[in-house]
Amino acid sequence: MPYKLFDVNKEIPERKEHVYVKHCNDDDEDIKCNTSTIPGCMTARGCVYAGSKGVIGGAIKDVIQVVHSPVGCTTYGGGAKRYPSQPNMPDGSEFPIDNFNIKYVCGTDLKESDVVFGGTKKLKQAIIDANKEFPYATAIYCYATCTTGLIGDDMDAVAKELSEELGKDVVAFNTAGFAGPSQSKGHHIANNTIFDRLVGTKEPPKTTEYDIGLIGEYNIDGDLWVIEKYLKEMGVNVLSRFTGDSTHDEICWMHRTKLNLVRCQRSATYIAELIEEKYGTPYLKVDFFSVQYCVDNLRAIGRHFGLEEEAEKVIKKYLYPIKEELAFYKEKLTGKKVYIFSGGPKSWHLSTPIENELGMEVIAVASEFEHADGFVKMKDRVRQGATIVDDPNTLELEEMIANDKPDIILAGIKEKYLVHKLGVPSIMIHSYENGPYIGFEGFLNLAKDIYAYVNTPVWNMLEFDPNSQNEDNNIDNETIS
Ligand code: CFM
Numbered sequence: 457m458p459y460k461l462f463d464v465n466k467e468i469p470e471r472k473e474h475v476y477v478k479h480c481n482d483d484d485e486d487i488k489c490n491t492s493t494i495p496g497c498m499t500a501r502g503c504v505y506a507g508s509k510g511v512i513g514g515a516i517k518d519v520i521q522v523v524h525s526p527v528g529c530t531t532y533g534g535g536a537k538r539y540p541s542q543p544n545m546p547d548g549s550e551f552p553i554d555n556f557n558i559k560y561v562c563g564t565d566l567k568e569s570d571v572v573f574g575g576t577k578k579l580k581q582a583i584i585d586a587n588k589e590f591p592y593a594t595a596i597y598c599y600a601t602c603t604t605g606l607i608g609d610d611m612d613a614v615a616k617e618l619s620e621e622l623g624k625d626v627v628a629f630n631t632a633g634f635a636g637p638s639q640s641k642g643h644h645i646a647n648n649t650i651f652d653r654l655v656g657t658k659e660p661p662k663t664t665e666y667d668i669g670l671i672g673e674y675n676i677d678g679d680l681w682v683i684e685k686y687l688k689e690m691g692v693n694v695l696s697r698f699t700g701d702s703t704h705d706e707i708c709w710m711h712r713t714k715l716n717l718v719r720c721q722r723s724a725t726y727i728a729e730l731i732e733e734k735y736g737t738p739y740l741k742v743d744f745f746s747v748q749y750c751v752d753n754l755r756a757i758g759r760h761f762g763l764e765e766e767a768e769k770v771i772k773k774y775l776y777p778i779k780e781e782l783a784f785y786k787e788k789l790t791g792k793k794v795y796i797f798s799g800g801p802k803s804w805h806l807s808t809p810i811e812n813e814l815g816m817e818v819i820a821v822a823s824e825f826e827h828a829d830g831f832v833k834m835k836d837r838v839r840q841g842a843t844i845v846d847d848p849n850t851l852e853l854e855e856m857i858a859n860d861k862p863d864i865i866l867a868g869i870k871e872k873y874l875v876h877k878l879g880v881p882s883i884m885i886h887s888y889e890n891g892p893y894i895g896f897e898g899f900l901n902l903a904k905d906i907y908a909y910v911n912t913p914v915w916n917m918l919e920f921d922p923n924s925q926n927e928d929n930n931i932d933n934e935t936i937s
Pocket residue numbers: 507511639674676720721722723798799800801802803885886887
């Protein structure tokens with residue numbers, strides 16, 4: 457069958473409101489977002505459970521994660537994400553983390569009869585068994601999924617009963633997969649649950665005048681360690697991390713920080729606001745993606761603590777060694793056309809740096825789950841004529857590629873191999889190729905990866921012809937020599 461391009465406006469007219477092309481004088485036009493995916497669209501979104509377990513709770517190293525689900529959701533949650541941890545604990549001991557950094561994930565393996573008769577007994581037994589198996593874990597978090605949301609199991613009651621019985625925190629996250637349009641709702645529920653159940657329940661062994669909370673940094677491929685290193689060298693102490701490389705206890709004493717830095721502002725501003733409201737701790741929204749943002753934000757943190765000179769020293773130390781190499785990549789990448797298809801925030805964090813600091817042209821940005829405030833930033837930061845897409849789907853992506861012919865796409869694993877088949881290189885902006893991608897050296901890593909992918913000769917051997925008669929994913933074999 458000949459390949460036909462999908463005509464979005466014709467096939468699914470409701471999608472029109474989710475796609476926007478930036479023009480001058482059109483500031484008022486809103487893009488529709490944070491609503492349920494339109495049936496029939498092959499979305500790249502995750503579910504609410506994915507947002508709570510996959511993003512927030514699952515990164516904490518000394519916790520057993522009990523997924524209350526049929527086995528599929530548990531399997532998904534078992535090490536699918538690249539957020540490594542070090543074994544070091546706040547008291548100086550070492551937590552037994554395996555070499556692959558797969559955290560402790562168990563499940564209740566729900567069956568049909570549990571759906572009919574209820575799954576709380578199984579959940580209780582699973583938590584007791586998990587605790588026996590991993591007695592050294594500090595706490596146990598359990599997660600609702602679609603199935604348990606449908607049954608209506610009272611997970612809070614189980615968590616309360618077992619917290620008393622086992623003498624450690626058992627926390628229930630009521631994040632049924634369908635409880636919202638995307639993983640974003642899972643972030644929100646997890647923030648609220650952690651704040652209500654944990655924050656303020658423990659005290660840190662010691663405090664200083666320079667204690668901060670690093671909030672919304674999940675240590676993707678080591679990002680958190682880069683920021684932590686800069687802060688440490690400035691004289692700032694990271695007292696709590698939410699939640700990359702974190703421990704259960706750090707989360708419990710988040711109320712003792714003097715300042716909170718909010719790195720991912722989509723998934724974690726909620727808890728920073730709640731802490732400010734209850735404990736009066738201020739928070740700063742920070743951005744370390746790229747050289748310029750890194751300089752600006754380290755200076756802002758320096759100003760807050762009166763550590764301006766120390767901030768300048770750190771900037772000098774880490775900026776100087778990468779400058780020349782970065783200039784090389786900028787020269788090579790100037791004028792290359794790029795799409796940024798991320799979960800949301802990375803599409804607005806990276807658009808200006810990729811234009812200004814790498815010389816590339818960002819011609820489309822997309823977000824799986826951003827809310828209206830994120831889209832305002834996305835619109836502000838892209839050039840005239842750039843396309844902005846909410847909840848993109850594969851067919852639209854193919855259509856866009858046929859029209860724009862971008863040189864590279866920064867996207868996720870769900871887009872990567874699809875676009876490779878269309879002859880366009882793609883690097884993973886969610887979990888990275890050769891990260892970290894944050895900070896000075898991280899931005900250089902990103903530039904290197906973009907350069908390497910764009911210049912791999914294999915792309916010259918492929919040609920995307922949307923009208924090709926070839927059924928093999930539109931790759932014309934005759935062009936492959
Ligand atoms: Fe925040 Fe994230 Fe992101 Fe996110 Fe994500 Fe992610 Fe992302 Mo993938 S917490 S919103 S739910 S920065 S996993 S580390 S890369 S979609 S833009």
